Amino acid sequence: MDPSFFDRFGLYIEPQLLDADTCAQVREAMDEAQQVEATIEDEGKYEVDRSHRKTRLAKVDTETLAIVRDRLNSVRETLSGHFGLELQECEKPQFLVYEEGDFFRPHMDSSDKDADEASGRRVSAVIFLNETSKEPAAGAYGGGSLSFYGLLQDDPKGEGIGLPLVGSPGALVAFPSQMIHGVSPVTHGRRYTIASWFPTGTH
Numbered sequence: 001m002d003p004s005f006f007d008r009f010g011l012y013i014e015p016q017l018l019d020a021d022t023c024a025q026v027r028e029a030m031d032e033a034q035q036v037e038a039t040i041e042d043e044g045k046y047e048v049d050r051s052h053r054k055t056r057l058a059k060v061d062t063e064t065l066a067i068v069r070d071r072l073n074s075v076r077e078t079l080s081g082h083f084g085l086e087l088q089e090c091e092k093p094q095f096l097v098y099e100e101g102d103f104f105r106p107h108m109d110s111s112d113k114d115a116d117e118a119s120g121r122r123v124s125a126v127i128f129l130n131e132t133s134k135e136p137a138a139g140a141y142g143g144g145s146l147s148f149y150g151l152l153q154d155d156p157k158g159e160g161i162g163l164p165l166v167g168s169p170g171a172l173v174a175f176p177s178q179m180i181h182g183v184s185p186v187t188h189g190r191r192y193t194i195a196s197w198f199p200t201g202t203h
Contacts, residue, residue, distance in 0.1 A: 033067030110177035120199035128167035
């Protein structure tokens with residue numbers, strides 16, 4: 001679905017937080033970086049669970065990290081106004097590489113039950129870095145939709161209906177961290193995204 005569709009649900013969309021050259025620079029840095037399997041948090045412990053999340057985390061250089069962090073923090077006040085929260089600077093961004101078959105099952109980034117740093121997360125942010133395509137194409141990927149659950153009144157628990165958002169390179173989507181979301185399996189190509197979170201500092 002077109003990102004503008006999600007405006008009615010309170011999400012914030014910035015169509016081009018990063019320009020094309022910066023997206024290409026970040027993708028190159030991710031390819032060159034050491035990559036490790038991404039973990040999930042369970043009762044304060046972080047572990048790899050490929051049945052819940054299968055993707056890799058690229059440990060990019062400090063320059064790339066600083067560029068992205070600065071760009072994210074440049075919209076902090078805008079996000080504070082949009083969501084009605086006094087947000088602090090973003091957490092260290094995660095640079096995520098999804099290969100064919102990789103996914104992230106529906107989840108929340110923050111919960112009132114959390115006992116660690118995630119409990120301070122109030123707004124989640126995702127930046128898309130490359131194109132999507134129905135058929136295999138150089139530099140693009142298929143599947144891998146960022147889907148949101150529980151938005152429809154007939155599915156309040158998010159148990160069935162996921163609304164997929166199709167992001168374009170450089171676009172930012174921000175949403176409440178307690179909103180249920182997931183990434184569908186990538187069908188072809190390699191999906192590059194960045195994820196970060198804005199806390200309120202009240203925990």
